[in-house]
Amino acid sequence: MSDAAIEIKNLQKTYKASRKAAAKNALKGVDLVVPRGSIFGLLGPNGAGKSTMINILAGLVNKSSGSAKICGYDIETQTRQARASIGIVPQEITMDVFFTPYQALEIQAGYYGVPKSQRRTEEILEALGLLDKRDAYVRQLSGGMKRRLLIAKALVHNPPVLILDEPTAGVDIELRRQLWTYVKELHRRGTTIILTTHYLEEAEALCDQIAIIHNGEITANESKTALLSRLDKRKLVITPTENLTTIPQSLQSLDAEISEEGDLVISYQAGTDSISGLLNQFKEAGLSIGDLRTEEPDLEDVFMALTYATDAA
């Protein structure tokens, strides 16, 4: 059995020009390996190519060149096994509203050829908190319930790989927590999870490996810890004893700002700038320190640096 849940090699996609738009090179030779058993975050700004990549894996978009395997099965030559190995929770809520959740899952199971004796319809409905809605019409479900039903549909054939495309966009915090509890449970039982999200703190909390895609190219792909340690920018947050409303003249050469709380926040390079030097400058400006702390970069800082640094250059 292949060690990789997903193995993509030199994947390219060019959307043909239409009357309304020029041709678009959406994926420019992507190489990506998603290890089995990981919770893998795929991050990128709007239009980066995430959906194109996912849709190629799902068989909804044809690649222009390159290859992709799901659990070792080539999407082109072993299409049936590749499709059976993956469940996809789409971004948009698209569902036939005239069925009940129970019927929707049964139809989906039929579509995947799951024999009646092996169906887990009730179990899945229960796991996603939808059992009491099993016979309600989908159109009567709340937005959050519809989203849970989408996850349920992606699970009927028990796929070893589950892709969640922006699953919590517009979902309230309570429901988001519930969804993640269930996703973590699936992961614990051995499912590889791939997640695209705009909520960077969500990727930071959940994913063990993260790839960043930008303009159809992978710009980073490493463990979350390695990614976070990439930036040597740190923040020194000083709470002065006196009220500070403007940055004193002698500190204006620093990368400093005053926060809403009235703290002086100085960004510095770890390893280059010395904290004691910064503190001396602060004291020389005639200020005294009430409190002091340093902050590590978060995923948002790393994402911004990796995604937009090259654009600005």
Ligand SMILES: Nc1ncnc2c1ncn2[C@@H]1O[C@H](COP(=O)(O)OP(=O)(O)OP(=O)(O)O)[C@@H](O)[C@H]1O
């Ligand atoms: N069917 C299509 N025809 C032409 N161009 C397309 C088509 N689908 C996507 N594109 C273009 O390809 C690029 C990548 O789009 P894609 O939807 O893969 O990005 P994304 O990273 O998923 O963005 P988002 O986060 O907004 O969903 C974009 O420039 C988009 O406009």
